[in-house]
Amino acid sequence: MASRTSQAAILNQQQQQLGLFENQEGEGCNTQMGFFHFPPNLTFSSLPFLGHQSLKGGFSTASIASDDAPSTTTLSETLVPRPSLTPSPLRHKQDHNITTTSSEFGGGGGGAHAHLLSLQRSTANLWAWGDVSDDRDEYCLNSKRSSGGDDQHHPYLGGVSAMKMKKMKAIRRKVREPRFCFKTLSDVDVLDDGYKWRKYGQKVVKNTQHPRSYYRCTMDNCRVKKRVERLAEDPRMVITTYEGRHVHSPSHDLEDQDSRSPSHLNNFFW
DNA sequence: CGAGTTTGACCAGCGC
């Protein structure tokens, strides 16, 4: 039986490997900009936000993405280092218009087949974007330099112009929790991810026939939120967006974690 | 009766 401490240490190590949830204050680019460096031997189940809890709900396909990823990021763009990025030809009409690309995650043991999401940067993400460090601001705002005239879009942000970036920079910085979203093929809207959630709102968003639900972690002092909605183009797909980082371990993991698989991957929390 | 859900109101950001 692995101790809680060692599990946390393993998790931290893996999060570092993955570049996940680092630099919540925007010190560094990886998280906010969605540049995750997946180790070559990464299996899909080792993603911190997709522990076994979330995989037991009977859905067959899971997908991941950073909600803070560049608006038109493709899989290859997400996985390669910054200097290699090129403007994506993809276009998004509005928030949460999603494109998918396919790739194989993981080499050994039959890596999971994943669909990486690419989400248009939302208003909330603009806030997060405003949280970036000076270096990143410099990099973002200097895109015009390398890409040409004023009308050129930032290579990361797709449709966001340099002028808009300046405006965004002028906006008072507001701390925003790191966000991740992933897509699952599921009949049920709310996936069992091991945490206890309380619904605090529901909203019908524009151009969608399915309402978006808002949940908050019920644990005291834990401010993690998640949004659940169905993909307009394919209602079978559930889009789950997590915002924030849990300050505790999964609720019902505490009850039966020792009776399950000894794998350290079974006890992720974030 | 407490915990969780529903739902209309409210607010802030953004585009025009």
Place this chain on the structure above:
DNA sequence: GCGCTGGTCAAACTCG
């Protein structure tokens, strides 16, 4: 400035 939209609040309601 105004309208639209997404996100949140909170009172009412439901359920176990």
